[in-house]
Amino acid sequence: MPEILIVESSSPGIASARRELGRAAPQNFSRVFAAAIPDIKIRVVEPYLKELTCADFDGVDGVVMTGAGDDWAADDDLATPIRAACDLALETGRPVLGVCYGLQIATVCLGGKIAASPKGKETGLALKVELTEQGARHPMMQGRRQGFSVACAHRDEVIRMPDGGQRLAYNAHSDVQAMSVQQSGVDFWGLQYHPEISPSIVANAIREHGSLFSNTGIDIEDLLKVETDLETAQRLGCSLADFELPNRTRELINWIEYVASKTTVAA
Template structure:
């Protein structure tokens, strides 16, 4: 893949899971990228896709849709040392929305973080040509982005949820109601920043 330093697989609003027939083109695309040895990032559906391609499983969230923020995320022991989560401390909360989740991991995939709702929130795999980092949550989205999506009526509304999401990026009271804070939200892209630094370092190492 000439001129490509890294590849991102984003979230998705489709109702089907990444292990279904509908998702086969996505799985095939990810396998091609893995074979190239490129750094790969996956957010939400993208993380689920990576987990399945690497031998894991996905399914409906037993605890229902995790929506607004993923709260009280704890780092595993490997997570505290992994560069993806450099700068994160236990108990962080970040924007999220998902109704499917990763339920088991392939043998070479490492669990980096999780919470009570969704035990697999961040993973990584470095095996052979595979260089994959992913999060179930959305470091690329602001709270207002999720609020706008919900305002369209896809999931319905818990009392005050959409209102808080639409102003939570700048309103401390709304952010607190969502289990986070303005300083924490200012760092919501941290994992992506760390991945981009990893892409740059990988590219530099290749000359």
């Protein structure tokens, strides 16, 4: 069975508060992966608490760089521990998945550029995400339809991909909603949106506890209903099928199956 290392990208205070609520990023990913591969091994590390070394990657088959709730950007000095962890992960040549902040961290580490979107924050839903020609052929996006919608919460975005980057998906808000990078042994898949959570989780996080992303352009009540109410979904430009678990988590299932296939070959 594959062993996955999940790198918690939030600072300790935020990570701890979310963990108590069962909403920490590693918990969200672990639930999806364990449902797909019940015997999967998962370890979680927190670079803000302990600097990672090469030994942390021993026996690891794939690495996840999670999203984060802090207000500093991926290229800020405060993010140095996370970038250092990502550098080590990428250098191993193992499959690395970056989601939201994880995508942005990897972009910076690989020589690309991120910045705050001129269109403001994209919070609640990434609407009408389209696949590029490369995306329609890429294994991460297999099973995704054109024009899907998915949970999201971000201020920054990729404005220049690293060398070797392929743009896989985009929408009206962000030109890079998904990308892959193959360069110098790097095997990276990245998403700007959050397939590991539902829109209602974003809504509850905003409503109950406040958030860096609290000025959502989508009504919170709509986020709570869009997964099950056809009228709400249609009004927002979504499909109820977008939020059915196998569809919502499609990229994560594709990635973990990719990691498992490489593990089988190596064995």
